[in-house]
Amino acid sequence: MGTKGAIIVLVVGVSVVYFTNRKSQTEEPVSFNSSYDYIILGAGTAGCVLANRLSEDPESSVLILEAGGSEDENMNISIPIASSSIQLSKQDWKFRTVSQKKACLAMKDKKCAWPRGRVLGGTSNLNFMQHVRGSRHDYHGWAKEGCTGWSYKDVLPYFIKSEDIQIPELQSSTYHGKGGYLTISDGSATPLNNVYSRAMQELGHPITDCNGKSQIGYCTSQETTRNGERWSSVKAFLRPVMKRQNLHVSSNSHVTKVLIKDKKAIGVSFVKDNRKYVIMANKEVIVSAGAVQSPQILMLSGIGPKEHLKSIGIPVVTDLPVGENLQDHIMTIVDFHDNTSSVTTKSKIISPITIIQYLAFKSGLMSKTHLEGTAFLTDDEKLPPSLQFHFSSLMFDSTMVDLLFSLLNLDQKLKDGTQRAFQRNVDRNIGTFMGLPILLHPKSKGTIRLQSDDPFDPPLIDPNYLDHPDDIKMFLRGVREMLKLGDTAAFKSIGASSQDPLEAYTPQCDNTSPGSDEYWICRLRHYTYTVFHPTSTCRMGAKQDPTAVVDPELRVKGVSNLRVVDASVMRNVPSGNTNAPTIMIAEKAADMIRNIDSVKSIRERTDKL
Numbered sequence: 001m002g003t004k005g006a007i008i009v010l011v012v013g014v015s016v017v018y019f020t021n022r023k024s025q026t027e028e029p030v031s032f033n034s035s036y037d038y039i040i041l042g043a044g045t046a047g048c049v050l051a052n053r054l055s056e057d058p059e060s061s062v063l064i065l066e067a068g069g070s071e072d073e074n075m076n077i078s079i080p081i082a083s084s085s086i087q088l089s090k091q092d093w094k095f096r097t098v099s100q101k102k103a104c105l106a107m108k109d110k111k112c113a114w115p116r117g118r119v120l121g122g123t124s125n126l127n128f129m130q131h132v133r134g135s136r137h138d139y140h141g142w143a144k145e146g147c148t149g150w151s152y153k154d155v156l157p158y159f160i161k162s163e164d165i166q167i168p169e170l171q172s173s174t175y176h177g178k179g180g181y182l183t184i185s186d187g188s189a190t191p192l193n194n195v196y197s198r199a200m201q202e203l204g205h206p207i208t209d210c211n212g213k214s215q216i217g218y219c220t221s222q223e224t225t226r227n228g229e230r231w232s233s234v235k236a237f238l239r240p241v242m243k244r245q246n247l248h249v250s251s252n253s254h255v256t257k258v259l260i261k262d263k264k265a266i267g268v269s270f271v272k273d274n275r276k277y278v279i280m281a282n283k284e285v286i287v288s289a290g291a292v293q294s295p296q297i298l299m300l301s302g303i304g305p306k307e308h309l310k311s312i313g314i315p316v317v318t319d320l321p322v323g324e325n326l327q328d329h330i331m332t333i334v335d336f337h338d339n340t341s342s343v344t345t346k347s348k349i350i351s352p353i354t355i356i357q358y359l360a361f362k363s364g365l366m367s368k369t370h371l372e373g374t375a376f377l378t379d380d381e382k383l384p385p386s387l388q389f390h391f392s393s394l395m396f397d398s399t400m401v402d403l404l405f406s407l408l409n410l411d412q413k414l415k416d417g418t419q420r421a422f423q424r425n426v427d428r429n430i431g432t433f434m435g436l437p438i439l440l441h442p443k444s445k446g447t448i449r450l451q452s453d454d455p456f457d458p459p460l461i462d463p464n465y466l467d468h469p470d471d472i473k474m475f476l477r478g479v480r481e482m483l484k485l486g487d488t489a490a491f492k493s494i495g496a497s498s499q500d501p502l503e504a505y506t507p508q509c510d511n512t513s514p515g516s517d518e519y520w521i522c523r524l525r526h527y528t529y530t531v532f533h534p535t536s537t538c539r540m541g542a543k544q545d546p547t548a549v550v551d552p553e554l555r556v557k558g559v560s561n562l563r564v565v566d567a568s569v570m571r572n573v574p575s576g577n578t579n580a581p582t583i584m585i586a587e588k589a590a591d592m593i594r595n596i597d598s599v600k601s602i603r604e605r606t607d608k609l
Contacts, residue, residue, distance in 0.1 A: 028249070028250060028251070032063070032248070032250070032277060032279055033061065033063070033248070033279070034279070034280060035061075035267070035279065035280035035281065035282050036061045036062060036063040036248070036279065036280075036281060036282065037060045037061045037062065037281070037282045037283045037284075038050075038054050038060060038061070038062045038063070038281065038283055038284050038285075038286060038593075039062075039063045039064075039065070039267070039268050039279060039281045039284075039285050039286070040054075040062065040063070040064040040065065040286045040288055041065055041255045041258075041268060041285065041286065041287045041288060041289055041294075041297060042064075042065070042066065042067075042122065042255075042287070042288040042289035042290065042293065042294070042566070043064050043065070043066035043120045043121070043122065043234065043238065043249065043251070043288075044066075044117060044121065044122020044123060044124065044233070044288060044289065044290055044566065045121070045122050045123060045124045045233045045290075045566070045567075045579055045582045045583060045586075046233075046288045046290075046565050046566040046567070046582050046583070046585060046586040046589075047064055047066070047122070047233075047288035047289075047565075047566070047586075048064075048120070048121060048122075048124075048233040048234050048236075048237040048238040049162075049233060049237045049583055049586035049587060049590070050064075050286060050288060050565055050586050050589065050590055051064040051237070051238055051241070051247060051249070052181070052237040052238060052240075052241050053586070053587065053590030053591075053594070053598075054590055054593065054594065055241060055244050055246050055247040057246075057594060058244075058245075058246055059246075060246060060283075061246050061248075061282075062246060062247045062248070063248045063250065063279060064238075064247070064248070064249050064250070065250050065253040065255055065268070065270055066119075066120050066249070066250070066251045066252075066253060067118055067252070067253065067254045067255070068090075068091060068117070068118035068119035068120065068251065068252070069090075069091075069119060069120070069251050069252055070119070070120055070251060071091070071119050071120050071121050071125050071232065071234055071235070073090070073091075073119075074086065074089055074090065074091055074119075076089075077091065077119075077125045077230060077232070078229045078230050079229070079230070079358070079366055080129060080223070080225055080228070080229070080230055080366065080367055080368055080369045081349060081365060081366045081367075081368065081369065081370065081394075082366075083126070083127070083128050083129070083230075083369060084403065084407060085403075086115075086125060086126045087113070087115045087126060087407050088115075088406055088407065090118075091117060091118055091119035091125060091126070092115050092116065092117065092118060092126060093115075093116040093117075093118045093292075093458070094115075095113075095114040095115070095116055095292065095458060095461055096111040096112070096113060096114060096409060096461075097111050097112045097114055097461045097462060097463055098111065098460055098461065098462045099111055100112065100462075100463070100464075100465055100528075101467070102465065102466045102467055102472075102525060103330070103465035103466040103524075103525055103528040104465060104526075104528045105508070105525050105526040105528075106410060106411055106414060106508065106526035106527050107408070107409045107410060107411060108409050108410065108411050108412070111409060112409060112463070112465070112528065112529070112530055113407060113408055113409040113529075113530070114292070114461055114530055114534075115530075115532060116290060116292055116293075119234075120234040120238065120249075120251055121232035121233050121234030121235065121238070122233070122290060123290065123532060123579075124224070124232040124233040124234070124579055125230070125232045125234070126532070127532055127577070127579055128369045128371045129187075129223040129224045129225055129230060129231075129369050129579075130187075130221055130222070130223065130224075130369075130371060130374065130390075130576075130577040130579070131182075131184050131211065131222040131223060131224050131577070131579065131580050132210060132211065132222075132374065132576030132577040132579075132580055133159050133210075133211045133215075133574075133576070133580045133581060133584070134215075134384075134574030134575045134576045134580075134581055135215050135376075135384040135385060135574065135575040135576075136152035136215075137152075137382070137383055137384040137575075138152075138384050138572070138574040138575050139151050139152040139154070139155050139574075140152055141384070141571070141572065142540070142570075142571040142572070145541065145542075145545075145571055146541045146542030146545050146548070146552070147540050147541060147542075147552050147571050148542075148552045149552050150540070150552060150571070153606070153607060153609075154588075155584055155588065156175075156606050156609065157599035157602040157603045157606055158584045158587040158588045158591075158599060159177075159211075159580065159584050160175070160176065160177035160180075160599075160602050160606065161177060161180055161587055161598065161599050161602060162177065162180045162181060162182040162583050162584070162587055163176055163177035163178070163180045163182055163184055164177070164178055164179055164180045164181070164182060164183045164184065165177060165178055165184050166183055166184060166185045166186070166226075167184065167185065167186045167222065170209060170212075170222075173209065173212060174605055174606065174609060175209065175211060175212040175213065175606075175609065176211070176212075177602070181236045181237050181240065182224060182231065182233075182236045182237075182583065183224065183225065183226035183231045183236065184222050184223070184224060185222070185223050185224075185225045185226065186220065186221075186222070186223070187220060187221025187222060187223040187368060187369060187371065187372050187373075188220050188221070188368075188372050189344070189365070189368035189369075189370045189372045189393060190342050190343065190344060190370070190372065190393045191340070191342045192338065192342045192343065192372070192391070192393045192433055192494075193220060193372045193373050193391075193393070195342075195490050195491065195493070195494055196218065196372075196373040196375075196391045196485075196490075197218050197220070197373065198488075198489075198490035199485045199488040199490035199491050200217070200218035200375055200485070201218070202488040202489060202490060203484055203485070203488065205217045205218055205375060205377070206218070207219075210222075210374060210376060210576070211580075213609070214381070215376045215385060215575065215576070216376050216377070216378055216381060216385060217375065217376065218373060218374075218375045219373070219374050219375065219376075220372065220373055221369070221371055221372050221373055221374055223368070223369060224236075224579065225367070225368075225369075227362050228358065228361075228362030228363055228366075228367030229362060229367075233583065250272065252272055252273070253270045253271070253272040253277075254270055254271045254272070254455065254456065255268055255269070255270045255289070255297055255455070256269045256270055256271060256276075256300065256455040257269055257297070257300045257301045257455065258285050258287070258297065258298070258301040258303075258562065259278070259280075259301075260301060260302065260303075260317050260559060260562075263317070263318070263558060263559050263560065264559065264560045264561050265281060265284070265285040265556075265559055265560070265561040265562035266280060266281060266561070267279055267280035267281050267285070268281070268285055281561065283561065284561050284562065284563060284593065285561060285562050285563075286562075286563050286564075286565055286589075286593075287538075287562070287563070287564045287565070287566075288564070288565050288566045288586070289566065290534075290566050290567060290568065291326070291448075291534035291535050291536070291537045291538075291566065291567045291568040292448055292459060292461060292534060292537075293459070294537065294538050294564050294566055294568045295322045295323040295448045295459075295537045295538055295568060296323075296448065296450065296455075296459045297455075298320075298322045298538065298549075298556070298564070299314065299322055299323065299449075299450050300314065300450065300453065300455050301317065302314055302315050302316055302317035302318070303317055303318045303320055303322055303556060303558075303559060304316075304319075304320060304322035304323060305319065305320075305321060305322065305323070305324070306319040308323075308449060308450070312450055312451075312452055312453050313453055314450075314453050317558075317559065318556075318557070318558040318559055320549050320556070320557060320558065321539070321546070321547055321548075321549060322448075322537070322538060322549050323447050323448035323449055323537050324445070324447060324537065324539070324547070325445050325536045325537060325539050325547060326445060326446035326447055326448055326461075326462070326463055326464075326534060326535075326536065326537050327442060327445060327446075327534070327535050327536045327570075327572060327573040328442070328446070328463050328465075328530055328531070328533055328534045328535070328573065329388070329438050329439060329440060329442075329530070329531040329533040329573065330438070330439050330442070330463075330465055330466075330475070330528050330529065330530060330531065331390070331436045331437060331438040331439070331529050331530075331531050332436070332437060332475075332479070332523070332524055332527050332528065332529065333434050333435075333436060333504075333527065333529070334434065334435040334436070334437065334479065334482050334483070334501045335432045335433070335434055335435075335500060335501055335503070335504060336432065336433055336434075336435060336485075336486060336491065336496040336497075336500045336501070337425075337430050337431065337432060337494070337495050337496045337497070337500050338430070338431035338432065338433050338494050338495065338496060339430060339431070339494060339495030340431075340494045340495070341431060342393070342431070342494070343393055343394070343395045343431035343432065343433050344365055344370050344393055344394050344395065345395050345397065345431065346395075346397055346399065346400065348365060349365055349366065354366060370392055370393045370394040371390050371391070371392050371394075372391060372392075372393055373389075373390070373391040374388060374389060374390050374391070374576075375388065375389040375391075376388055376575065376576070377389070377478075377481060384440070384441065384574075384575040385440060385575050386440055386441060386474055386477075387437060387438065387439070387440060387474070387477070387478045387481065388437075388438040388440050388575070388576060389435060389436065389437055389438065389478075389481075389482060390435075390436040390438065391433065391434070391435055391436070392433060392434040392435075392436065393433050394433075394434075395431050395432050395433065396422060396432075397422055397423075397425075397426050398419045398420075398422040398423040398426060400422075401415060401418055401419045401422060404418075405418075408529060414505065414507070417505045417507060418505045420505070421503065421504065421505035424503070430495070432500075435482045435485065437475070437478030437479050437481070437482045438478065438531055439471060439474055439475045439478060440573075440575050440576070441572070441573065441575070442465075442466075442468070442471050442573075443468035443470050443471055444463075444464050444465060444466060444467040444468040444471050445464060446461075446462045446463035446464035446465075447460075447462050447464070447537075448460070448461060448462075448537050449462070463530070463534070465528055466524070466525060466528065472521055472524065472525070475524050476517060476520055476521060476524065479520050479524070480520075483498045483501065484498070485498075486498030486499070486500060486501075502514050502515055504523070506519075506522070506523050506526065506527070508522060508526050509522035509523050509526070531577070532578075533567075533573060533577065533578040534567065535567045535568065535570040535572075535573045535574075535578060536567075536568065536569075536570050536571065536572060536573060537549075537568045538550055538556075538564045538568035538569050539568075539569065539570070539571060540552060540554065540569045540570070540571050541571065543557065549564065549569075550563065550564050550569050553592055554569055554585075554589050554592070563589065563593070565585060565586055565589040566582060566585070566586070567581070567582045567585070569585065570585070
């Protein structure tokens, strides 16, 4: 047997051993109880946390329902470098927005792709594992707007409670936690991380722990990975407790509505294996289906905008602004050159050595997301940052164009030109890495609506991107700030320049002057991508706030025994990736539901931070 054959046999052998030990452990109930104290709708990022914390009380019975199946059905979910491959898989709802008027113009039918997890662990199985809490000023803003108990001082202990920080230089920080369920690891993957860091410093931005005292500056990514694997909320919070006798987990269970009688939630109906079930709730129904499907479930149950519900024949239980105030972060892609061979390429990833290194030791290129740095920019440190940068050291080549077009829903008429643009750099032996400028606080707000009263019809998602004129101005500023990096000595040392991004294939903008504001505005409106951060569709606020769906205890206004616990309750979208804030919300909600204070000792250390 030749060397190549021996390597193939070794890789296959290691793979068989590795994945044989990973068979699904979903603990389906032998039979459902007729009732449970708590019924959680959605085993996503928040739901898994709630199931863990509520079932800590052995006297409480908990049922959690998930429309998708086990995360172990897709081996790529566990591999950090394979994050993109989870989109459009069985574990993705594969949502598309409605046609946009001022953004996503290069997408098929002007509809943006909107990945959402349909699997135990939800979108924490599809995301790029970035652990960012947001700005302390975000939470101060929530509290000032009527969300009593949600200031930075209130929420910080819950962030810390979850954490098991594995980054050596942060383990002694008062801002971080050790021993929690959620493992946080260093995201540094290539020598380019040092280049990004030096370039940001050249422009006057400090190096920071973006989850520490100040978020502003450049931060090496902190990733939700453990021993080289994705550490989703199902792996972190649900798997360790799945054998508790008082916790039942039911996958492939599609919720159809919350049952409400006399303005009180009394149970739920759902479909599993083509059979309809009705289960009653002794204490509470908790909707944790995310910023898209929590409003969908509420509206199907008669809770939402009165006129909208009437228009599709749903009896109105309570008239509330459910599905309003949709907020999301958007980004675009700016490519820079790398002539040092530091960038990670497809050929490096699929090399036998890389594969063996990962399967045998859970290390190497496959153990990282390669989204290895992030930065936050502001004009006023007393306010939340306006812009975020991500830096990705992973290079797309011409052979990956099919995947790119599918993931982003790009119009196929652009494919040939895009493939040629990618191939030019390959032919010239030039690596490319990506800078991703992100608009953090859009003034444009969107909606979630039902298209019918059928619970199996996908909802109508309209993010209304770039509708407000201030958004395109700030988005353009983000691009301009990123282009400045191309003029730094750090970027020039690897052959990158501020002229690199103009090579992108943008035929729609050919009638503009390259590099002009007109050119970039055209490009931003055509190539607009979600950062997977929809929030605020069941907005939290004071009881008298007409824009609020839930009160500061996350109870649905006007309906007893019903709460919403997930990213949909966020008052406004926070400054950064939303996975960590969603986990925090679930941790805090569990204490409120149980009427306990699990973070008293942590608060004693953090009150003055």
